[in-house]
Amino acid sequence: MTGTVRSDIKIGQQVNIVLKADQRTGKLTKGVVKDILTNSPRHPHGIKVRLQDGQVGRVKNIIASDLNS
DSSP: OBSOBGGGOOTTOEEEEEEGGGTTTTOEEEEEEEEEOOOSSBOTTOOEEEETTSOEEEEEEEEESOTTO
């Protein structure tokens, strides 16, 4: 699942994001969503999130639905 729709992304999900510094290379960083930073319902480049380790980037794909499930 891609990360362009805000309603698809939930706090606690495991996702792959692209950090601002890695936008040119497309290098993905895996982490767990702490905060959803994009307010609009959709974003063509991915919804911006903050991971639990503090890194901020745009979601490229969702790995796991929920860590609590």
